[in-house]
Amino acid sequence: MGSSERRARHKEELRQRILEAAREIIMREGFEALTMRKIAERVEYSPAAIYLHFRDRDEIAKQLSREGFAELFRALEPAAAVEDPVERLRRIAWEYIRFGMENPETYRLIFMEYKYLAVVFGGDSKERDDPTSRAAFDLLVRTAAELSLQVDATPQQIAETLWAAVHGIVSLKLTCPVFPMSTAQELESIMTSALLRGLTGSGQTRTSADSD
């Protein structure tokens, strides 16, 4: 009987519909507006039905966080293919910030909501960290290793520093759009220029405003 397969397929389909509904709610009204009842209404099931597919609300958020990270990773892939390591870092920073500014709720979910970053990056002892996240970060570490550094730090530390720098720009702009008066892209340009120059000692000054 292939009927059990049909049922499994149906179940998976509903699971996806739940995630899709959750995504839509978050995009439209923000993460804090995500309620089980709203999801239930959107998929036209009772609230209790959702618990047959996800342990709790957190499970849904975690899954969305994982998928959001994968999406970010995909957005960075073209930049990661650039030959020159310095230019590669510029492009990665630029695309990272663009992703954050264009997908504020996704970014907030992954990197700013207490609890969900640990899901992606491990440390939450229970769950193993998503291999995607390691792959993404290794990208940075390997690129950092290609630079001729003028600073006493490991590639891992350089990568973490670069990440913190761009994350700082995005998270600040998302938390308070008006105060850092410069745009995220302006800050990115200054940050990247200064950091790369400080790290490598080389005097590149051109802006990376070529993409888009």
Add this chain to the structure above:
Amino acid sequence: MGSSERRARHKEELRQRILEAAREIIMREGFEALTMRKIAERVEYSPAAIYLHFRDRDEIAKQLSREGFAELFRALEPAAAVEDPVERLRRIAWEYIRFGMENPETYRLIFMEYKYLAVVFGGDSKERDDPTSRAAFDLLVRTAAELSLQVDATPQQIAETLWAAVHGIVSLKLTCPVFPMSTAQELESIMTSALLRGLTGSGQTRTSADSD
């Protein structure tokens, strides 16, 4: 009759007790654990009584955010008095990060909780921004203006970039203590060295691990 004054004093006292209770709850159990009922229990009044002193829960959080910012400002004052602008920035960055790591819940409230940064920095059209925040930021801008810049950016932009950089380190570490494997202070040292070198073109390499 001084009795009305006594009543006013008593009222102000209760207001302070409410704030104090809220502070304690946040410190002990985090911001999300802050409930009106818990505050009420701690000050030994009914939950409704709190609404006689604060419009809603948000008002309490906003007030704590303002006070937290003032506290941060005080923590930075010694660093702001340093003569040499480069060393001053190093010290400010160091103390900023120390404050964030030692007061994670306060930092989260001020800079990471959606809604409250706008309170401190204006932009929330209704409320005028706290003069303290402008003063604090002007400190950075003025110091940036003292640097001999090798980069095409205004002091305001430099200041915003520096702020984003240290904020990135703190917020990343607070959101996921385990992943950025380096300590906040290690990242700060690398970040500051690279940024300052990139901005000024000068080759300072010493670490700022002198304080504490």
Add this chain to the structure above:
DNA sequence: ACATTTACTAAACATTGTTTAGTATTTGAA
């Protein structure tokens, strides 16, 4: 002395996440 303001509470309301108990429906074998 007495109307009014002030300080307060008990109880209710609406909204959350989540659980429980129960009901159809489907499945898989006797």
Add this chain to the structure above:
DNA sequence: TTCAAATACTAAACAATGTTTAGTAAATGT
């Protein structure tokens, strides 16, 4: 076919939240 067991689902309840309402008791000012 028949029927126990698993499956998919819901209605209703529960507990916790922020906030409001209606009412009470005491202090205040005239």
